[in-house]
Amino acid sequence: MQNARHLYFDAIPCYLSVQDREFRIIDANKRFRADFGDIEDRFCYQVYKRRSEKCEVCPVERAFHDGQSHRSEEQVTCLDGRAVSVLVEATPVRDESGEITSVIEISTDITEIMDLERQLRRSQQRYHLLFDEVPCYISIQDLELHIVEANRAFQEDFGSCLGRKCYAAYKHRAEPCVPCPVQETLEDGQPHTREEVVTTQDGRHKNVLVTAAPIRNGQGEVTGVMEMSADITAVRELESRLTSLGLLIGSVSHGLKGMLNGLAGGMYLVDTGFKKSDQTRIDKGWDAVQRNVGRIRSMVSDILYYAKDRVPNWESLPAITLAEEVCDLAAAKARDQNVELVRALDADAGDFEADAQAVRSLLVNLIENSLDACRLDGKKPACVTVRLRGSADCVRYEVEDNGIGMDQETREKAFSLFFSSKGTEGTGLGLFIADRIAKAHGGKIELESRTGAGTRFIVELPRKRTPQQEPESAPNPTETETPHG
Amino acid sequence: MANDKKTVLVVDDDPDARDYLVTVLEDQGFAAVTAKDGAEAISMIEQSAPDLVTLDITMPGKSGVGVYRRLKEDDKLRSIPVIIITGVSDDFQKFISTRRQVPPPDGFINKPVEHEQFLKLVRELLG
Numbered sequence: 355m356q357n358a359r360h361l362y363f364d365a366i367p368c369y370l371s372v373q374d375r376e377f378r379i380i381d382a383n384k385r386f387r388a389d390f391g392d393i394e395d396r397f398c399y400q401v402y403k404r405r406s407e408k409c410e411v412c413p414v415e416r417a418f419h420d421g422q423s424h425r426s427e428e429q430v431t432c433l434d435g436r437a438v439s440v441l442v443e444a445t446p447v448r449d450e451s452g453e454i455t456s457v458i459e460i461s462t463d464i465t466e467i468m469d470l471e472r473q474l475r476r477s478q479q480r481y482h483l484l485f486d487e488v489p490c491y492i493s494i495q496d497l498e499l500h501i502v503e504a505n506r507a508f509q510e511d512f513g514s515c516l517g518r519k520c521y522a523a524y525k526h527r528a529e530p531c532v533p534c535p536v537q538e539t540l541e542d543g544q545p546h547t548r549e550e551v552v553t554t555q556d557g558r559h560k561n562v563l564v565t566a567a568p569i570r571n572g573q574g575e576v577t578g579v580m581e582m583s584a585d586i587t588a589v590r591e592l593e594s595r596l597t598s599l600g601l602l603i604g605s606v607s608h609g610l611k612g613m614l615n616g617l618a619g620g621m622y623l624v625d626t627g628f629k630k631s632d633q634t635r636i637d638k639g640w641d642a643v644q645r646n647v648g649r650i651r652s653m654v655s656d657i658l659y660y661a662k663d664r665v666p667n668w669e670s671l672p673a674i675t676l677a678e679e680v681c682d683l684a685a686a687k688a689r690d691q692n693v694e695l696v697r698a699l700d701a702d703a704g705d706f707e708a709d710a711q712a713v714r715s716l717l718v719n720l721i722e723n724s725l726d727a728c729r730l731d732g733k734k735p736a737c738v739t740v741r742l743r744g745s746a747d748c749v750r751y752e753v754e755d756n757g758i759g760m761d762q763e764t765r766e767k768a769f770s771l772f773f774s775s776k777g778t779e780g781t782g783l784g785l786f787i788a789d790r791i792a793k794a795h796g797g798k799i800e801l802e803s804r805t806g807a808g809t810r811f812i813v814e815l816p817r818k819r820t821p822q823q824e825p826e827s828a829p830n831p832t833e834t835e836t837p838h839g
Numbered sequence: 840m841a842n843d844k845k846t847v848l849v850v851d852d853d854p855d856a857r858d859y860l861v862t863v864l865e866d867q868g869f870a871a872v873t874a875k876d877g878a879e880a881i882s883m884i885e886q887s888a889p890d891l892v893t894l895d896i897t898m899p900g901k902s903g904v905g906v907y908r909r910l911k912e913d914d915k916l917r918s919i920p921v922i923i924i925t926g927v928s929d930d931f932q933k934f935i936s937t938r939r940q941v942p943p944p945d946g947f948i949n950k951p952v953e954h955e956q957f958l959k960l961v962r963e964l965l966g
Contacts, residue, residue: 608897611926612853614951619859622954626866635862642855730852730875730899 369440369461372447373398373414380456389432398459402430413444417457421446430461439468491562491583494569495520495536502578513555520581524552535566536579543568543576552583561590609653616646641690648687652722655715656783666709666794668819673703673749676710677742680717684725684738693728693736695721703744706817708795713815716791719784720753720799720811727757727809748797748817754810760803768801796820844870845965848889850880850906851924852898856950860893860924863954864961877901881909888919890965894944896925911941920964922946922957 363370363383371393372381379393379401387393390401398414399405408415413424423445430438440461446454485492486506493515494503501515501523509515515523521530530537535546545567552560562583569578623639626632677699688695721738728736734756741752760768769789792799797815847869849860854875861871872889874880878901884892892910896903903923910916923944946960 608926611950612856615859615926616853616855618951618954619855619862622859623862626862638858642858646855729854732875 366460368463369459371398371401371459371461372456373459374456375418377408377412377414389438390430391433402428402461404431413442414457414459417444417446418454421448421454427464428461437465438463439465490585491581493520493523493581495579495581497540497576497578499530499534499536511554511560512552524550526553535564536581539566539568539579540576543570549586550583559587560585561587606653606657610650613646613649613653616642616649620644620646645690652718653783656719656787666712666819668707669710670705671708671710671713672705673742673744673751674699674701676708676713676717677703677740677751680714680721681740683714683718684721687722687725688738691725691729691736693725693738696737696739698739699742700744703742703749704817706749706815707819708815709791712791712794716788716799716813717751717753719788720813723784724753724755724757724809724811727755727759729757731756731758731806746817748814751813751815752810753813754808756808759805759807759809760801761805765801765803769799844868845890846870846872847891847893847961848872848874848880848883849893850874850877850898850903851893851895852876853895856895856924856952859952859954860957863957867958867961869961869965877903877906880906884910884916884919888916891920891922891961893922893924896923907944908941920945922948922960922964924948924950924952924957926950 360383363381364385366383367385368383369386369389370383371379371386374380377398379396379398382390382393393401397408399408399412403409411426413426416422416424423443425444426442428440428442430440432438441464442459442461444457444459447456447458449455488505489507491508491511492505493501493508496502499520501518501520504512504515512523519530520536521527521534525531531550533548535548538544538546545565547563547565550562550564552562554560563586564581564583567580567582568576569580571577620639620642623635623642625639627635627637627639677697681695681697681699685695717740721740724738728738737756739752739754741750741754743750743752769785789799792813792815795815796819797813800812800814801809802812803809847860847864849857849864849871850873851857851860852875857873857875861873864871872883874883876898880892880894881901883889892906894903894906903925907921907923910919910921921944923946926949945964948957948960
């Protein structure tokens with residue numbers, strides 16, 4: 355019987371020992387002896403852990419104490435110094451009277467499992483680190499497009515969004531987007547990529563390249579979608595600037611050729627006027643030269659304004675002085691074109707904070723636009739009226755003409771870059787820059803127009819700059835100098 | 840139009856450009872009339888066909904391309920020679936590439952116009 359029992363003991367693929375109440379090992383199987391050596395007169399804590407006294411928490415002690423089986427995870431050290439992780443199960447052995455006489459301790463080697471667990475834990479940590487620190491937005495969506503997980507970048511820009519629909523978090527929409535790369539992935543189980551514009555919780559628009567990839571369960575069924583969005587706003591902005599630059603070059607080249615043609619015409623008239631001693635012809639030619647030099651100067655000024663992100667040179671300005679100045683500047687051109695320039699200016703409009711050169715450029719652009727509208731009309735007595743009024747919060751300039759007016763398309767695109775309804779004469783910069791100047795001052799330009807009836811521009815500029823417009827450093831005075839030469 | 844003088848219609852939205860070409864033409868004994876946009880040009884051509892048309896491409900309203908098409912699609916007006924005068928060579932390329940059954944223009948001059956070159960072409964076309 356004793357031999358048979360040892361045969362069973364030895365066949366068990368664990369360390370097996372029997373201990374008395376003093377934790378002395380009174381029996382052990384072959385595997386135990388092979389890895390931990392001789393057991394004679396030795397205690398379990400000596401053999402297993404090379405300790406001089408029993409462990410603080412001991413499953414064998416607890417089994418003796420309450421008669422129940424107890425488990426614990428331990429790390430023990432073999433004879434050859436190898437550390438082995440074991441799952442210990444201590445089971446009391448009773449005699450015929452029910453008295454606990456010993457405890458069987460079975461220790462299963464779980465070293466490999468523990469190593470795998472450690473690897474898994476490290477891998478999970480790495481995954482979470484990557485998930486959170488990767489410089490793009492990552493979210494996991496379920497089959498109903500609820501966000502069930504999102505990385506740090508996503509939550510920083512789109513808020514606490516777990517449980518929300520992705521289209522609500524990303525685009526502030528009430529309905530799913532059409533088309534939607536996540537929906538497409540849910541339908542065909544394939545990755546899908548699309549460029550989108552999303553809106554952060556503080557209202558910033560971002561261009562993102564979205565890739566949706568399926569998440570599958572053990573059976574290969576799609577249970578969700580991982581959506582990864584790379585922020586490509588900077589790339590798109592650069593592209594946009596390059597495109598604008600190309601358009602600018604095209605537009606400038608076109609405008610410049612027209613103006614050079616005007617200059618060539620003027621020079622021809624002056625030249626042949628001298629040969630023929632024809633003063634009228636000379637005067638007409640010289641006017642054309644002056645007019646086209648003026649157009650070139652104005653275009654160069656517009657280009658410089660467009661090319662630079664200027665910091666406004668803020669100063670307190672009397673609104674009436676600025677209005678008088680621009681009317682004086684435009685008076686000669688109006689006279690040449692037989693346009694009546696009417697000044698309806700409130701001298702008590704007060705002061706406002708602005709960049710004088712920029713606002714002057716804005717108003718000159720509007721007045722020149724009106725003069726052109728009158729010249730292109732050429733059918734009725736032409737009139738351009740400049741008005742100025744002040745209110746508590748802002749100053750309001752108006753420039754009104756009775757020229758050709760604008761159709762709906764021209765009205766809608768009037769402030770767009772490179773849009774011009776003036777054929778050869780327009781570069782499509784003037785009103786764009788006027789609008790940009792108004793916005794840089796925290797103001798706005800509105801226009802009212804009807805084909806054949808005329809156009810009215812209304813410019814509202816706040817009296818005080820907002821805190822956002824406070825300069826980070828003192829403006830560079832050279833930025834605001836009028837270009838010469 | 841004028842009795843013995845050949846008449847040229849100058850179509851351009853820029854008054855300085857119109858004045859320039861008109862003066863150059865008149866100095867050389869041609870008669871010149873002007874139109875400031877495409878619609879006015881078509882109306883004038885239909886009323887009294889000129890011997891030659893100089894045509895700007897980029898104009899407000901009806902562009903030079905539209906005027907040219909209209910001219911070349913009309914059996915009575917097709918024979919009037921046309922010189923395209925434009926500041927944007929891309930426009931001309933587009934103009935050429937988008938034509939369907941319309942023949943290429945009789946002449947093409949880039950702005951700024953060199954008046955001797957312009958007159959040489961006018962004389963060639965008007966014989």
